[in-house]
Amino acid sequence: MTLDDLRRILSESAGSEEGQLDGDILDTEFAELGYDSLALIETVSVVQRDYGVEIPDKLATPRELLDAVNGLLVAVG
Template sequence: MTANMFTLNDLRRILREGAGEEFDLDSDIDDVTFVDLGYESLALLETGARISREYGIELEDETLIDAETPRRLVDAVNALLLATRA
């Protein structure tokens, strides 16, 4: 799937697909760390794999580690999407 932009709602959907409704993702989570949201590194790696498959980008593990919040991950994915279009 190729998309114009990756949004926080896209990330919420993918996080729910991987972890179910266990975590509160409906509140203002933009700048809350994934650790504080309850997501450990394995869950983030799965999230990254899902994003890579769905959006056709190569999302490195290091990018996931560096993107400590949903906002930073959304920004990183969008940067990769823009780079693939250039």
């Protein structure tokens, strides 16, 4: 899963303002990006469905989410 994949999922499932997800957002907390817990639940649900992995709770940044998903994909792959 790439950062662009995550940007697409965030935009489709939780919405985003123009430019909100541009640039280096890997270490920016989701709350700072404007995503609340409900938006993250929707995003995690889409990622779990699309990628077939169980994502742990308490992921604060896009980097943490991507690392978790990609680590799980390698483990099952």
